[in-house]
Amino acid sequence: MKAILCSKCNSDKIVQNASVRCRAESGKTLVLRIVRRPDALIFKKAIESEVVARVCGECGYTEFYAEEPQALYSAHMESLQ
DSSP states (O other): OOOOOTTTOOOEEEEEEEEEGGGGGTTEEEEEEEEEETTTHHHEEEEEEEEEEEEETTOOOOEEEOOOOHHHHHHHHTTTT
């Protein structure tokens, strides 16, 4: 398996899948949301994906990732039609 390195300092001390929470909403998980049918009045068919983070244990650099990127992209493409 390929080692994950920090894109800023090249360290291999990476914390993976760290939870990303929103304090303003009682600690709920942060999500990305794509609406498949933005012009619809109802039944917009939204797709959501939780956000996870990778944190460098050396310099603190943090990257965010969607857990369901394929579903988000599919919804995005459908919204363009």
